Amino acid sequence: MRKPILFFLLLCSMLWAAGSFNMVSTKHLDILYDDGLERAAYRLHRKADEIFERFALEFKSAPRTRPKVYLLRSDLSNGYANPLNNVIVIYVSDMDPYQFTARYEDWVVFCFVHELAHIFLANQFSPYIDPLSVFGHAVAAAVQSILTPLYLHEGVAIKYESREGEGRANDALFELYRKNALASDIGLKFASSINTVRFTPGGASYTLGYTLLKSLEEKREGVVNELIESFSRDPLATFYRHLRRFVSFDEIQSWLSAEIEVEGQRLTNLSLIPSKLNLELWRVYYAFRGYDAPGAIYFYDIFEGKNHKLVEVAGIVSFAVNSKRELAIVRRTLKDGRYVNKLYLWKGSLRETNIEHVIDVAWFGDETLALIVQQNDVRKIVLFNARTSSIQELQIPQEIVPLQIAASKDCIVFTGKKAKSIDLYMLQNGSLARLTKDGGAKLSPIFVGDVLHFVAETNGELRAHKLDLSTNRVYEMGVKNCVAAVEWEGKVFSIKPLPNGHALFSEPARTTLRGSIVSETFITVSSKREEMILAPKRVYDSMKLRFLLPFPYVDPAENDLGVGAYIGFWDDLNDNIATLGFLKTMRSHWANMTFTSSSGLAMSFEATNEYLVFDVTVSDSNYSALRNDVLFSTIGLAVQRDGLIPRFALGYAYGAVGGVVHLHRFADFSFTIGLLPNMYFELSKAFAFKQLLFEVRGRLGPSGLDFSTSAVLPAIKTNLGSFDGFLGLDSFAVSFGMVQGRNEEYWARVDFNAHVSYQVPLKPYMKIGLKNDRFFIQIGFDDVISSFLRVKQDYAIIPTAR
Numbered sequence: 001m002r003k004p005i006l007f008f009l010l011l012c013s014m015l016w017a018a019g020s021f022n023m024v025s026t027k028h029l030d031i032l033y034d035d036g037l038e039r040a041a042y043r044l045h046r047k048a049d050e051i052f053e054r055f056a057l058e059f060k061s062a063p064r065t066r067p068k069v070y071l072l073r074s075d076l077s078n079g080y081a082n083p084l085n086n087v088i089v090i091y092v093s094d095m096d097p098y099q100f101t102a103r104y105e106d107w108v109v110f111c112f113v114h115e116l117a118h119i120f121l122a123n124q125f126s127p128y129i130d131p132l133s134v135f136g137h138a139v140a141a142a143v144q145s146i147l148t149p150l151y152l153h154e155g156v157a158i159k160y161e162s163r164e165g166e167g168r169a170n171d172a173l174f175e176l177y178r179k180n181a182l183a184s185d186i187g188l189k190f191a192s193s194i195n196t197v198r199f200t201p202g203g204a205s206y207t208l209g210y211t212l213l214k215s216l217e218e219k220r221e222g223v224v225n226e227l228i229e230s231f232s233r234d235p236l237a238t239f240y241r242h243l244r245r246f247v248s249f250d251e252i253q254s255w256l257s258a259e260i261e262v263e264g265q266r267l268t269n270l271s272l273i274p275s276k277l278n279l280e281l282w283r284v285y286y287a288f289r290g291y292d293a294p295g296a297i298y299f300y301d302i303f304e305g306k307n308h309k310l311v312e313v314a315g316i317v318s319f320a321v322n323s324k325r326e327l328a329i330v331r332r333t334l335k336d337g338r339y340v341n342k343l344y345l346w347k348g349s350l351r352e353t354n355i356e357h358v359i360d361v362a363w364f365g366d367e368t369l370a371l372i373v374q375q376n377d378v379r380k381i382v383l384f385n386a387r388t389s390s391i392q393e394l395q396i397p398q399e400i401v402p403l404q405i406a407a408s409k410d411c412i413v414f415t416g417k418k419a420k421s422i423d424l425y426m427l428q429n430g431s432l433a434r435l436t437k438d439g440g441a442k443l444s445p446i447f448v449g450d451v452l453h454f455v456a457e458t459n460g461e462l463r464a465h466k467l468d469l470s471t472n473r474v475y476e477m478g479v480k481n482c483v484a485a486v487e488w489e490g491k492v493f494s495i496k497p498l499p500n501g502h503a504l505f506s507e508p509a510r511t512t513l514r515g516s517i518v519s520e521t522f523i524t525v526s527s528k529r530e531e532m533i534l535a536p537k538r539v540y541d542s543m544k545l546r547f548l549l550p551f552p553y554v555d556p557a558e559n560d561l562g563v564g565a566y567i568g569f570w571d572d573l574n575d576n577i578a579t580l581g582f583l584k585t586m587r588s589h590w591a592n593m594t595f596t597s598s599s600g601l602a603m604s605f606e607a608t609n610e611y612l613v614f615d616v617t618v619s620d621s622n623y624s625a626l627r628n629d630v631l632f633s634t635i636g637l638a639v640q641r642d643g644l645i646p647r648f649a650l651g652y653a654y655g656a657v658g659g660v661v662h663l664h665r666f667a668d669f670s671f672t673i674g675l676l677p678n679m680y681f682e683l684s685k686a687f688a689f690k691q692l693l694f695e696v697r698g699r700l701g702p703s704g705l706d707f708s709t710s711a712v713l714p715a716i717k718t719n720l721g722s723f724d725g726f727l728g729l730d731s732f733a734v735s736f737g738m739v740q741g742r743n744e745e746y747w748a749r750v751d752f753n754a755h756v757s758y759q760v761p762l763k764p765y766m767k768i769g770l771k772n773d774r775f776f777i778q779i780g781f782d783d784v785i786s787s788f789l790r791v792k793q794d795y796a797i798i799p800t801a802r
Contacts, residue, residue: 019337019571021070022536028052028062032539032572033071036376040071040092040108042532047109055120055160058225063123065137068572069112070541075317075357075374076332076339077107080796081115083122083145084138084546087572088115091339092377093359094417097403098274098483100174100202101441101457102417104166108377114167117157122148124232136547138568147235149725149758150192155209156228166420168210172441172457176481176497177202178211182258184499185717188212189725192758196730197291197660197715199272201497203799208256215255216247239758240724249723262496263507264479267300268307270501272660276404276444277493278321279486284493286484286504287316292659292691292714294627297327300504302488307504313626314656317341322363328386330358333623337575337598342623343371345386352624355384355391362446364407372402372414381405381414381427394427397522406445406452411469413452415442424454424467426519433519435467444484444495453486464492465514472517478510487511543569543576553585560587575599600632612639615647627668629654648676657686658693661714663733663751663763666695678702699741706741715753729754745771751782 021032024041026049033041048069056062067086074091077099081088090111095102104110122145125133132140162169181200190196191204200207213224223246231242243252271288273295278285282302289295296312297319313319315332322328326347333340335356343355359372359379369384379402383392394412396402401417402425411428413435421439425432436442440457447453452467464477464485479485482494482505492509495502546568553562562585569578581592588609595603600619606612619632629652636647655668666686674680680701687694693712698705712735721728731753739745747769754762763782770776 019541019573019575021539021541023539024534024536026052029067029069031069031071032541033536034073036073037071037092038532038534040377041536042534043106044069044071044108044112045534048112051109051113051116055116059120059124061124063119064125064133064140067116067119070573071108072338073376074339075341075359078796079111079115081118081122082572082574083119083141085570085572085574086119086123086137086141088112088119089573090115093374094379094401094403097415097441097443098173100168101171101422102401102403103171103420103422103441104161105420110161110166114157114161117160118153121153121156121228121232124228126233126235129235135549136545136568138546139549144232144235146757146760148231149188149209149239150194150205151188151209151212151725152228152231152239153209154203154205155211155213156224158206158210159213159224168206169214172460172462173443173483174202174207175460176462178207179258179260180497180499181207182211182256183260185719187256187723187725188252189719189721189723189728190730192725193728193730193755193761194759195753195755195761195763196728197663197717197753198730199291199500199660201274201502206799211255212252215251219247219251238722238724238726240722240726243724260499262481262498262505264494264496264505265507266503266505267493268298268504270498270503272501273316274483274497274502275495276318277446277484277486277495278319279446279448279488279493280321280323280325282488284486284488284504285310285319285321286495287313287319289316290659291501291661292688294656294659297329300493302491311346311626312655314628317358318360320361320363320369322366324366326366326386328361328363328369329626330361331623331626334621335623341374343369343384344626346626350626353384353389359402360405362405362407362412364412365409370405370407370412372405381412396425396427396432400425404443404445406447406454408447408450408452410450413445413447415445415454424452425522432522434522435517435519437520446484446486448486448488451487455482455485464494466511467517472519474514474517475511476514478512479507541571541573543571543578545569553583555585558587560585562586564590610641613637625654627655646676647674649674657688657695658712661691661731661733662693662712663715663731663753664693664712664735666693674701703742706739706743708737708739710735710737725755725758727754727756743772745769747771 023030023032024045028049031041031045063086065086069088071090071092074093076091077093077095079090090108094107125140125144129140129143158168161167168174181204184200186198186200186204190198191208216223227246231239269290273289275287283299285299288298294312295316297310298307300307313329313331317330317332320328329344329346330341333342340356341358343353343358345351357374359374362370364370367387371382371384373380373382381394381402399418403415405414411426413426416425422442424435424442426435443455445454450469454465455462456465461480464479464482466475477487477492479492479494482496485492485494487509490509491506494505496505549566551564553564562583564583567580575598578595583590591607593605602617604615615636617634619630621630632651634649638645649672651672653667653670656665657668658665668686670684672682680699682699684697691714695710697708715731715733717731718729733751736748747767749767751765756762767778
């Protein structure tokens with residue numbers, strides 16, 4: 001009976017998991033893409049084999065299994081490579097200007113080059129790892145990957161993406177991030193860790209990895225290839241031992257350390273996100289997400305000299321404020337497994353709109369919004385009337401990709417990418433004009449009256465500028481190394497990257513005339529579409545067998561022997577993962593199946609000689625508010641010798657409290673109603689005070705009321721570990737609490753935040769206390785392997801949001 005049930009559950013999960021795509025093939029790989037992305041697929045199809053063959057020549061071998069490239073509709077710009085499947089995923093939306101400058105010809109091809117470098121490097125199997133492929137390519141690839149530091153992967157990928165004058169190696173913004181990273185407390189020790197509480201703009205594995213390889217290549221041409229070849233043959237010797245063959249410890253230290261000077265007065269704590277600025281009267285508005293605070297929109301009151309939180313926003317993308325102090329907010333949501341940016345309006349209360357796929361927003365007067373909207377692989381500029389909800393598209397040439405937008409009462413200005421050049425463009429009275437022609441980085445355009453403020457690249461540095469449209473004169477404001485800036489009454493307020501975050505600064509304006517602009521008018525007619533010849537076929541991304549690991553079982557105490565197997569299934573996009581475990585001994589048998597889906601379904605099944613347990617959890621998120629919430633239900637059944645025990649519960653959770661420094665995160669508010677086998681009601685509330693995190697929880701059931709409280713202190717950083725980051729203890733956090741009810745318990749707990757093998761999270765904990773007047777001590781590990789597999793996103797082109 002158990003085997004048919006197990007087979008039925010596995011079959012149902014596979015049918016649930018099948019996603020549909022168009023597919024075209026080249027000589028060396030398959031390209032799968034969503035409907036509407038035909039042009040992007042065609043452009044990649046033309047160049048993929050040429051790029052692949054160049055990589056094969058330089059790496060002296062090809063990937064062990066045929067790679068697949070997925071092109072997905074998305075409002076998030078990113079991409080990643082999964083060497084376990086040899087799958088590349090590209091979100092078809094041009095790069096966020098705050099990550100690095102979009103200095104590339106074609107986003108999809110550029111991202112493909114970066115991610116293909118990861119695939120080739122990860123497939124350089126060591127001679128003693130290669131035989132593990134008999135258990136599945138994923139086994140050998142997993143072992144090789146976890147023995148390779150992330151900073152080596154990202155350094156190699158940036159090296160390849162930056163050829164032909166493209167990429168981060170040729171970017172003033174990334175150079176600013178890189179210099180700050182050298183002054184941070186991260187180093188190689190924590191640059192590969194995916195669970196560190198440390199942060200640096202641009203990502204430590206990217207900035208430090210590129211710095212290391214760049215310095216090596218400057219020392220002697222060709223040494224990076226020698227290092228990769230040496231390390232790939234014997235990764236167990238650790239990366240540092242191979243590195244020391246080519247360079248001394250003192251040289252590495254000198255390459256990866258620096259001091260920086262930051263001008264101005266810092267007005268805020270460190271933020272984990274950059275932000276545009278809005279200025280309304282004497283208020284400077286900005287987005288902020290702290291180490292210990294959730295994402296929110298704040299304003300700095302210039303007269304008062306204080307920061308005030310306006311509204312908390314999960315997944316904030318952009319915002320704008322008008323003269324009535326009404327906020328337009330764009331936040332990231334998930335819809336049918338895709339990232340979708342939604343537009344909201346807020347002025348004390350929230351109004352949800354039906355506008356989606358918004359990249360940036362600006363008020364065009366007080367009634368109308370100017371929006372950059374993503375439509376498949378094309379960006380458009382539209383006007384949205386906030387009162388009537390009417391929409392009007394403004395015509396721009398298709399070859400110009402809008403990145404960020406600003407508006408006054410009379411005109412709209414946006415930063416746009418044409419080929420590899422970034423310039424300012426203006427829409428006014430139905431005509432389009434290009435305001436700049438230098439092609440360098442441009443960031444954060446914002447109007448203050450009729451004056452346009454923006455950040456632009458000058459002599460390799462990012463400097464604050466302003467353009468007076470009444471005179472067409474351009475001024476420098478005397479502020480450098482910033483990503484956004486506005487001027488008010490002789491003061492410049494700017495967002496500056498720092499070694500461990502971003503912050504709002506103030507400093508006196510030192511305005512100098514730089515010159516005048518001569519605008520160039522475009523004829524805004526639709527571009528002729530590229531002719532395509534593609535003959536795709538429809539395929540399904542269903543779960544496939546990825547590995548099979550047999551194992552022996554020996555129990556000397558019970559004189560029992562047996563054999564078992566652990567089997568893994570997942571789809572190419574890792575949206576759905578299923579594992580099967582079997583064990584048959586001389587005395588007993590055991591079977592287990594788990595299935596998790598990014599769409600909100602989770603199933604588990606376990607059976608032994610004594611019992612059978614089956615559980616299903618279904619969850620669904622609602623994005624009608626500015627904070628995330630989820631409704632979930634759990635259904636289960638336990639079959640034991642003494643009968644059946646059904647389980648059924650419903651629950652709801654809203655928001656989240658706790659930052660990266662707490663190592664814990666609680667739902668702001670949650671409740672659960674249990675109906676079977678016994679009725680109960682459970683309620684929880686969490687809140688933060690300063691940097692302390694608190695949760696209160698109560699449960700009312702047939703046996704009475706249970707009540708518990710817990711408090712979490714911010715993590716304390718440590719600096720323990722190997723120099724290259726093979727092992728590292730990043731931090732630890734102390735928490736304590738109590739339980740009252742059926743049991744009486746007082747406890748204290750220490751959570752350690754560590755990693756092994758460069759990137760595998762290791763989270764041991766120790767808990768001590770009194771339970772019913774009896775002392776206890778508990779030592780264990782949090783379950784981090786499942787989160788590592790699902791959250792890590794493998795080798796992404798930019799750091800994934802934490």
